[in-house]
Amino acid sequence: MNIVYYCFAGAHASVVASAIHCGLLPTDRTPSADEFLNIPFYDRTLPTLIGRPYLMGCDERQNNVYFMGMWNQREKITSTIQCLLNLAGWKESTYILQDAFPLINFSTKFGGLLSKRYSFTQLGRSMTIWGMQRQYPAFVKLVYNVKNRLE
Amino acid sequence: MPLAACYLHLDLHFKSSSLTEARWSAKPLSVIGIDKKGNTVCSLVCGKHSDIYSRAIQGVSEIFNLEVELINVDQLVAANRPKGSVNYLKFMAMRFCFCPQLFNSWFIEDLRSIMQQHGRVKGDEA
Numbered sequence: 432m433n434i435v436y437y438c439f440a441g442a443h444a445s446v447v448a449s450a451i452h453c454g455l456l457p458t459d460r461t462p463s464a465d466e467f468l469n470i471p472f473y474d475r476t477l478p479t480l481i482g483r484p485y486l487m488g489c490d491e492r493q494n495n496v497y498f499m500g501m502w503n504q505r506e507k508i509t510s511t512i513q514c515l516l517n518l519a520g521w522k523e524s525t526y527i528l529q530d531a532f533p534l535i536n537f538s539t540k541f542g543g544l545l546s547k548r549y550s551f552t553q554l555g556r557s558m559t560i561w562g563m564q565r566q567y568p569a570f571v572k573l574v575y576n577v578k579n580r581l582e
Numbered sequence: 583m584p585l586a587a588c589y590l591h592l593d594l595h596f597k598s599s600s601l602t603e604a605r606w607s608a609k610p611l612s613v614i615g616i617d618k619k620g621n622t623v624c625s626l627v628c629g630k631h632s633d634i635y636s637r638a639i640q641g642v643s644e645i646f647n648l649e650v651e652l653i654n655v656d657q658l659v660a661a662n663r664p665k666g667s668v669n670y671l672k673f674m675a676m677r678f679c680f681c682p683q684l685f686n687s688w689f690i691e692d693l694r695s696i697m698q699q700h701g702r703v704k705g706d707e708a
Contacts (some may be wrong), residue, residue, distance in 0.1 A: 432660055484645060497645065502634050511611040511626065511635065512642050518613065518622055519648045526646075567583030 432494045432525060434577065435484060437509070438532040440547060441500025442476045443539055443559050444570075448531040449487035449498040451574045458574070462569045463562045474556050476500065476548050482508070492581065498531075505530060529577050534569045538562030587655040588614040590697055591623050603639060610635070632656065655693075658665040662696045 435451065438444035450456045450470045457466075467473055472485060481500040489553025490496055501508045509528050516526065539562030563570075589595070592615045612625045628635040636652055643650040 435642075435645075448682075456585060480637065481635035482641070484638070484641035495645070499638065499641065501638065502631060504628075504631050504634060507628075508635060508638050509611045510609050512638065514609065514611045514624075515639065515642065515648065515650070516646060518624075519646065 432492075432527070432581065433497065434490075434494055434527045434529065434581075435497045435499060436529050436531045437499045437501050437505060438530070438535070439500060439502060439505075440476065440478060440481055440543060441483075441485070441498055442472070442474050443563065444535045445498035445500065446470060446473050446476070446487070446530070447458060447563055447567075447570055448534075448574055449496045451570055452490055452496045452577065453486065453488035453550055454491065458571045461564050464557070464564075467560045467563060472498075474543070474546055474552075474559055490578075491531040494581065505532065527577060527580060529573070531570070531573060533557070534566055536562045536566050538565070562571060583655045583659060583693070584627060585612075585614070586693055587653065587697060588623045588625045590690070590694055592617055626652075659693060659696055662699065 435447075436445040436448040436452070439509040447456065447467070447470070450473075451458060455470055456462050471487070474486065481502055484497045487496045487498055509530075512528065513523070517523075521577065539559045542555045542558025542560075542562060544555070545551040549555070584678055594615065610627045614623050614625050616622055625637075628633060636654070639650060639652060642648070
């Protein structure tokens with residue numbers, strides 16, 4: 432099965448959710464700033480490549496876990512993808528498209544803006560991590576729910 | 583424009599009422615028909631976000647092994663429209679105004695010749 436987490440820019444929310452899903456981040460505690468920075472792609476995806484799915488890894492059941500950004504077109508792009516997969520004969524039970532964007536808070540959004548759009552990378556990145564740490568239990572819960580859907 | 587291109591690809595008669603119907607469709611992707619080679623022809627309306635849609639669809643088609651060919655009709659028309667200020671005005675009017683009754687016959691012929699040049703009409707490719 433393929434699992435795709437998506438958010439606005441594919442740089443924070445979907446990266447963290449997919450990393451938790453793959454076991455790259457702990458589920459029993461809030462990770463440190465360094466642990467966030469060690470995740471592949473965290474705050475490093477290029478804004479010019481928004482829309483492209485990236486493979487984060489595999490989970491314990493060998494499902495492929497991807498993340499992607501969809502800008503402000505999340506609803507429309509997911510509907511397009513679902514329509515395409517439906518046309519190709521893929522049933523909805525064979526993949527999961529999960530929105531992670533609603534979980535992020537103002538600090539992460541503002542930090543992401545500073546880091547990605549205004550090139551204040553250090554300050555912006557710190558703000559995104561601060562925000563992520565506050566919202567981390569919600570991300571763990573989201574991934575837990577997605578894994579429950581797989582069973 | 584993509585809807586008109588789909589109609590041309592399928593060799594169907596294009597009416598302005600088809601555009602009006604499509605305008606109110608909530609979903610960006612609409613299945614228009616199946617061509618002679620069995621390819622499903624769809625119209626995708628993505629506005630100024632064509633690059634994001636394109637990357638998303640290409641990425642997803644790689645993940646799920648789908649055979650998808652994207653034809654950016656806006657780009658094709660912009661690159662191949664006949665020269666001259668009148669043609670430019672026609673193109674801009676068709677692109678940014680929504681008045682198919684006025685521009686239908688002008689535009690469809692231009693689009694047909696552009697698509698024929700690129701082998702996109704009557705199921706040559708899909």
